[in-house]
Each structure stands twice: as C-alpha cells, then as structure tokens.
Amino acid sequence: MKLFTALIMIISLAAFGCSKDKKETTTPKAVETSGGAESTEPAVQQNQDNMGGQDQGKNPELQQVVYFEFDSSNLDDAARSRLTENAQWLKADGKRTLTIEGHTDEVGTTEYNAALGERRAGAARDYLVRMGVDQGRIRIITYGEEKPASEQDSLNRRSVFIATKK
Numbered sequence: 001m002k003l004f005t006a007l008i009m010i011i012s013l014a015a016f017g018c019s020k021d022k023k024e025t026t027t028p029k030a031v032e033t034s035g036g037a038e039s040t041e042p043a044v045q046q047n048q049d050n051m052g053g054q055d056q057g058k059n060p061e062l063q064q065v066v067y068f069e070f071d072s073s074n075l076d077d078a079a080r081s082r083l084t085e086n087a088q089w090l091k092a093d094g095k096r097t098l099t100i101e102g103h104t105d106e107v108g109t110t111e112y113n114a115a116l117g118e119r120r121a122g123a124a125r126d127y128l129v130r131m132g133v134d135q136g137r138i139r140i141i142t143y144g145e146e147k148p149a150s151e152q153d154s155l156n157r158r159s160v161f162i163a164t165k166k
Contacts, residue, residue, distance in 0.1 A: 073119035087131035101160040102142040105153035117142035
C-alpha cells in the first residue's frame with residue numbers, strides 16, 4: 001500500500017511539475033495595399049508608444065517606424081513611401097535633426113544583429129539623403145536585438161525615427 005501511494009505521488013508530481021505557461025502570440029492584421037494584395041505589415045501607428053525613442057520625437061507628421069523583412073536591410077515600397085514623407089517633413093522644418101535607430105529580432109548573434117541594425121538605419125538615412133535631406137541632420141544608431149518592441153519578431157525588424165530640435 002505504501003508503494004502504491006508513493007507511486008501515485010511521484011506520477012502526480014511529474015505530471016503537474018512539468019506544465020508550461022502558454023505564451024499568447026499574435027499576428028499582425030492584414031492590410032489592404034493599393035494593388036489589392038494583402039500584406040502582413042503592421043500599421044505604422046500601431047505600437048508606437050513602445051517602439052523606443054523620446055516623447056519629443058513623436059510628431060504626427062513624422063512616420064516613426066519602417067519595417068524590414070527577415071535578415072534584410074532592403075527598403076520595400078511601403079518603407080520608401082514613409083521615408084519620402086519623412087524627407088518632405090524634414091526639408092520643410094530645417095530646425096529638426098533626426099536619429100534613426102536600427103533594430104532586429106533575436107535571431108542570430110549579438111554582433112551580427114548589431115551590424116544588421118546599423119545597415120537598416122543606414123539604408124533609411126541613405127534614402128533620406130537621396131531625397132534631399134542634409135546628411136548632417138541625420139544620426140544613426142544600432143540597438144540590434146537589445147530593445148525589442150514586441151515578442152513578435154516581425155515587429156522588431158525595424159528602424160525608428162526620432163526627431164529633435166537643433
């Protein structure tokens with residue numbers, strides 16, 4: 001009888017001691033693009049409060065975030081469109097400087113992600129310069145995987161724009 005009770009206790013402990021908390025995952029909502037195709041790219045206004053940066057950088061005219069594909073620093077059409085708007089805004093307000101933060105998801109080494117974050121911020125800076133923004137008004141910084149905005153990797157593959165007065 002003691003053996004039976006001990007066996008039941010061991011099985012109970014094993015069964016209940018190994019349970020894991022379930023993580024709730026969310027996927028970005030599909031956004032209808034002008035071509036009629038669906039995109040899983042999250043809306044720019046979504047999650048802006050936790051995208052990093054300072055309060056003084058939150059300007060309604062400034063598109064504060066662009067997203068990137070996995071392991072890429074290439075700008076897609078949506079990113080170029082947002083950057084074009086940012087360039088127009090910066091050229092109209094010559095008293096502002098811009099800091100571009102490069103971010104990545106957690107896949108890869110810390111060193112690789114730091115370099116990828118720098119390439120992402122640099123790609124955004126280079127596009128703004130091609131659009132006529134003075135390069136001296138733009139500073140880039142990479143955080144790599146150090147400042148995630150979300151548990152969802154696709155929301156961490158981003159560049160964040162913070163405008164400040166000169």
